[in-house]
Amino acid sequence: MTQNQGxxxxxxxxxxxxxxxxxxxxxxxxxRRRRAGRFGQLARRFAxxxxxxxxxxxxxxxxxxxxxxxxxxxxxxEQINIADRLSGPTPAHWLGTDALGRDTLxxxxxxxxxxxxxxxxxxxxxxLIGLPLGILAxxxxxxxxxxxxxxxxxxxxxxxxxLTIAIxxxxxxxxxxxxxxxxxxxxxxxxxxxxxxTLVVRQEVYIEASISIGTPGRTILLRRILPNVLPPLLIxxxxxxxxxxxxxxxxxxxxxxxxxxxxxxxSMLGQAFAEIRGTPSLAVFxxxxxxxxxxxxxxxxxxxxxxxxxxxxxAEG
Amino acid sequence: MTGTxxxxxxxxxxxxxxxxxxxxxxxxxxxxxxxxxGKNEIVVLVGESGSGKTVTSLSVLGLVPxxxxxxxxxxxxxxxxxxxxxxxxxxxDIRGNEISMIxxxxxTSLNPAFTVGDQIAEAYRRHRGGKKKAALARAAEMLDLVxxxxxxxxxxxxxxxFSGGMRQRAMIAMAxxxxxxxxxxxxxxxxxxxxxxxxxxxxxxxxxDETGCxxxxxxxxxxxxxxxxxxxVVMYAGEVVETSVARDxxxxxxxxxxxxxxxxxxxxxxRGEELPTIPGRTPEPWSMPSGCRFGPRCSHAVEECGKAVxxxxxxxxxxxxxxxxxGDLALGGVR
Amino acid sequence: MLRLLGARLLTMVPLLLxxxxxxxxLIALVPGGPETAxxxxxxxxxxxxxxxxxxxxxxxxxVQYWNWFSAAVQGDLGKSFVNGQSVWSAIAGGFPVTLxxxxxxxxxxxxxxxxxxxxxxxxxxxxxxxxxxxxxxxFMSLPYFWVGMMLVLVFAIDLRVLPAIGYVxxxxxxxxxxxxxxxxxxxxxxxxxxxxxxQTRAAVTGVMTEDYVRTAEAKGLRPVRLVGKHxxxxxxxxxxxxxxxxxNRLIGATVVMEQLFALPGVGKLTYFSVFSRDFxxxxxxxxxxxxxxxxxxxxxxxxxGYFNPKIKAT
Numbered sequence: 029m030t031q032n033q034g035x036x037x038x039x040x041x042x043x044x045x046x047x048x049x050x051x052x053x054x055x056x057x058x059x060r061r062r063r064a065g066r067f068g069q070l071a072r073r074f075a076x077x078x079x080x081x082x083x084x085x086x087x088x089x090x091x092x093x094x095x096x097x098x099x100x101x102x103x104x105x106e107q108i109n110i111a112d113r114l115s116g117p118t119p120a121h122w123l124g125t126d127a128l129g130r131d132t133l134x135x136x137x138x139x140x141x142x143x144x145x146x147x148x149x150x151x152x153x154x155x156l157i158g159l160p161l162g163i164l165a166x167x168x169x170x171x172x173x174x175x176x177x178x179x180x181x182x183x184x185x186x187x188x189x190x191l192t193i194a195i196x197x198x199x200x201x202x203x204x205x206x207x208x209x210x211x212x213x214x215x216x217x218x219x220x221x222x223x224x225x226t227l228v229v230r231q232e233v234y235i236e237a238s239i240s241i242g243t244p245g246r247t248i249l250l251r252r253i254l255p256n257v258l259p260p261l262l263i264x265x266x267x268x269x270x271x272x273x274x275x276x277x278x279x280x281x282x283x284x285x286x287x288x289x290x291x292x293x294x295s296m297l298g299q300a301f302a303e304i305r306g307t308p309s310l311a312v313f314x315x316x317x318x319x320x321x322x323x324x325x326x327x328x329x330x331x332x333x334x335x336x337x338x339x340x341x342x343a344e345g
Numbered sequence: 346m347t348g349t350x351x352x353x354x355x356x357x358x359x360x361x362x363x364x365x366x367x368x369x370x371x372x373x374x375x376x377x378x379x380x381x382x383g384k385n386e387i388v389v390l391v392g393e394s395g396s397g398k399t400v401t402s403l404s405v406l407g408l409v410p411x412x413x414x415x416x417x418x419x420x421x422x423x424x425x426x427x428x429x430x431x432x433x434x435x436x437x438d439i440r441g442n443e444i445s446m447i448x449x450x451x452x453t454s455l456n457p458a459f460t461v462g463d464q465i466a467e468a469y470r471r472h473r474g475g476k477k478k479a480a481l482a483r484a485a486e487m488l489d490l491v492x493x494x495x496x497x498x499x500x501x502x503x504x505x506x507f508s509g510g511m512r513q514r515a516m517i518a519m520a521x522x523x524x525x526x527x528x529x530x531x532x533x534x535x536x537x538x539x540x541x542x543x544x545x546x547x548x549x550x551x552x553x554d555e556t557g558c559x560x561x562x563x564x565x566x567x568x569x570x571x572x573x574x575x576x577x578v579v580m581y582a583g584e585v586v587e588t589s590v591a592r593d594x595x596x597x598x599x600x601x602x603x604x605x606x607x608x609x610x611x612x613x614x615x616r617g618e619e620l621p622t623i624p625g626r627t628p629e630p631w632s633m634p635s636g637c638r639f640g641p642r643c644s645h646a647v648e649e650c651g652k653a654v655x656x657x658x659x660x661x662x663x664x665x666x667x668x669x670x671x672g673d674l675a676l677g678g679v680r
Numbered sequence: 681m682l683r684l685l686g687a688r689l690l691t692m693v694p695l696l697l698x699x700x701x702x703x704x705x706l707i708a709l710v711p712g713g714p715e716t717a718x719x720x721x722x723x724x725x726x727x728x729x730x731x732x733x734x735x736x737x738x739x740x741x742x743v744q745y746w747n748w749f750s751a752a753v754q755g756d757l758g759k760s761f762v763n764g765q766s767v768w769s770a771i772a773g774g775f776p777v778t779l780x781x782x783x784x785x786x787x788x789x790x791x792x793x794x795x796x797x798x799x800x801x802x803x804x805x806x807x808x809x810x811x812x813x814x815x816x817x818x819f820m821s822l823p824y825f826w827v828g829m830m831l832v833l834v835f836a837i838d839l840r841v842l843p844a845i846g847y848v849x850x851x852x853x854x855x856x857x858x859x860x861x862x863x864x865x866x867x868x869x870x871x872x873x874x875x876x877x878x879q880t881r882a883a884v885t886g887v888m889t890e891d892y893v894r895t896a897e898a899k900g901l902r903p904v905r906l907v908g909k910h911x912x913x914x915x916x917x918x919x920x921x922x923x924x925x926x927x928n929r930l931i932g933a934t935v936v937m938e939q940l941f942a943l944p945g946v947g948k949l950t951y952f953s954v955f956s957r958d959f960x961x962x963x964x965x966x967x968x969x970x971x972x973x974x975x976x977x978x979x980x981x982x983x984x985g986y987f988n989p990k991i992k993a994t
Contacts, residue, residue, distance in 0.1 A: 189932030315826030
């Protein structure tokens with residue numbers, strides 16, 4: 029059955045088809061070209077987006093109070109005080125104490141350093157692997173593309189958490205090894221996003237043109253590909269930070285990550301569940317901290333996605 | 346809301362005014378549209394993009410998006426009822442049953458996820474009930490009627506297995522399966538190849554003769570429908586500018602805009618010469634010229650045209666025209 | 681359809697071979713070799729050599745892999761390092777628990793996620809839409825295990841209406857089975873609910889502007905049928921994709937939930953095996969998980985052909 033009928037209309041020049049009063053999706057170019065002031069425009073759009081701005085401010089506050097923990101924390105995180113153990117919120121301990129009488133607020137602030145640094149580590153590793161390989165696969169295509177795609181298929185055959193703890197089974201527990209393994213697992217996700225974004229740029233005519241004039245590969249990479257790969261990369265990094273934070277918490281909660289006496293949000297939650305009947309505050313506050321941090325990453329990610337617009341979302345898929 | 350239904354006609358649109366909400370607030374898109382469709386009559390509604398012809402056709406079945414539009418006056422009389430004031434449940438009983446509609450894009454107007462037979466039979470079961478098998482048998486009859494060979498087997502095809510012309514035939518079969526009294530066809534041939542256009546027009550004439558339904562045919566191209574129309578209603582910028590029996594209108598248009606439309610028909614072109622076009626474009630709803638809305642584009646315009654609102658007035662034997670010079674202009678029709 | 685299924689099953693074979701090879705190879709990376717896990721805390725060289733001999737570790741690596749894989753194909757995944765139990769029967773024993781949990785979770789996600797997404801999509805910009813969007817954003821950010829703890833705190837400790845932890849098989853008491861699973865399932869469902877609601881809203885909003893929806897409206901269809909039939913089937917592909925991704929993620933999340941709620945499923949078994957360095961068990965679990973996920977992906981892919989007949993044709 030032929031399908032070509034109806035694809036072109038036979039209208040006379042002055043008259044176009046009747047207007048339909050229904051909203052249609054706007055058509056946008058597949059790749060945004062670099063314009064002067066593009067990032068300024070972006071920042072304005074991001075700031076105009078209330079949830080995104082709230083997420084950014086929240087993230088900033090969380091970073092300041094955790095990184096400034098030595099300044100803000102009323103106690104040191106390892107300071108044991110058996111007399112005051114398992115207390116709820118009191119004037120001396122605003123958020124209560126744990127089974128060893130350690131101050132929950134102080135442990136939350138110092139633990140945040142550990143948890144956030146751990147998730148940053150795994151996302152950094154995922155970026156170091158996923159970004160260059162994604163550009164390589166998307167730009168070179170052919171054999172490397174095929175091979176790298178199969179590799180990411182294989183990594184994606186396992187749930188990230190299951191694969192990470194399987195690696196821990198082999199190399200032994202510990203937060204650093206856990207986060208490095210997680211970074212390797214996440215690199216497959218980042219790889220796919222970067223690869224498809226590169227593919228879109230590559231197909232753009234102007235790249236073909238630059239190749240034919242003999243522009244050196246490095247210029248193409250820096251001037252053409254990186255600017256177009258950056259939006260999906262930043263969006264993915266925000267969402268991956270949220271996932272990695274959750275994974276750190278999970279792994280430490282299971283006792284496979286941060287080991288005592290180091291406080292992390294995950295290890296605090298892990299110890300808290302045993303005491304939940306007597307001292308529920310022990311479980312409540314770390315959870316709120318985790319939720320706020322995750323929310324801020326997600327809001328920033330959503331905001332970036334909205335600010336970069338439709339074109340990026342296409343590249344992501 | 347008061348008013349009475351004019352007798353003798355199947356559908357009567359009376360002083361219909363509709364506003365749309367846009368970035369600039371509410372704007373008027375239909376400004377007092379009135380015309381009748383008689384039983385067994387084919388009325389062609391013609392106009393450029395932005396003339397309001399599609400909005401007019403969609404308002405009959407209440408398909409104008411409610412959230413973005415409002416009626417400020419007017420009635421659409423059908424069978425003693427004002428369709429614009431009818432509760433939505435009663436309107437749904439009329440849709441696809443007594444009045445049905447086909448659309449411009451046969452490629453996208455059928456649901457890609459269901460078979461053609463299922464979609465045709467669905468209209469029948471909605472209004473007539475009964476078993477699915479009986480409805481499918483009826484759907485096969487309809488496909489056969491609209492000229493699709495091997496109809497019973499093609500019921501199981503999905504829309505992507507049909508060509509554009511066949512899809513429009515399937516749409517017509519779907520629209521006619523409940524034997525409606527009125528079929529509204531919104532540019533049903535625009536997206537089709539020229540040869541297929543003619544076939545669809547012939548099919549509609551044959552179906553009118555066989556089933557006796559009235560047809561409201563919306564188009565921008567007077568050439569396609571020359572042999573189809575009993576009556577022509579010409580719209581421009583949200584207003585009716587001329588209504589006439591088809592033959593008279595083709596021979597001697599009364600409104601300069603109609604003259605322009607006739608001259609732009611590809612059939613009127615002289616080989617090797619460019620088709621004449623009407624200069625300029627339809628005004629946007631928020632920047633309507635004062636006086637005659639066609640005035641700025643009209644080659645016959647005089648100072649008087651821009652002064653006062655021109656009413657639609659009756660000229661000879663039942664024709665009406667919205668032009669202050671319709672008495673003294675002698676305009677050219679088809680050659 | 682059958683041919684497509686056959687073709688897809690065939691393409692799974694090489695993937696499965698590579699994945700199983702990597703799973704087995706993972707153990708070769710154990711510092712000191714897997715025998716260290718069996719030889720006790722202060723092994724003598726003689727003891728280590730003996731264990732190596734028992735485990736067949738003196739064979740070339742490829743031979744070792746082949747022995748393991750060919751046995752696995754016949755349903756023999758080896759024996760636990762810890763208690764000598766058959767790996768296969770240990771996994772099979774925990775499987776109904778994990779399956780119950782995952783299915784209940786997906787059911788909650790389907791009902792709440794689709795409901796929330798549809799309600800939002802059918803009244804875009806309304807208070808329902810805005811509320812649903814905020815709920816989805818919040819749910820997306822809540823740690824599921826913490827939600828589980830909070831639910832235990834409220835419903836088991838304060839209100840005493842639900843059991844805190846533990847498991848009762850369905851065959852023993854369907855009511856108790858449900859009551860023990862509902863808290864962890866609800867906690868696990870919050871992120872899938874948010875994801876499914878978002879996808880549903882986006883997909884349905886898009887489909888609602890399609891021409892064929894107007895055609896269905898012009899036929900006189902009532903809203904329930906219009907949305908239930910014409911809109912949902914066309915909006916299904918991204919929603920089903922989201923379900924597939926969430927099912928994959930859920931398998932990981934059960935490890936934590938089963939540990940917290942003392943549910944004797946595969947997740948708890950995974951945790952125990954990792955902690956006790958029970959390598960045959962870890963290998964077996966990884967292999968079964970990979971196969972399960974391949975089948976989930978296959979089911980999602982095949983569903984595309986049903987929801988969009990055009991895909992099947994190409």
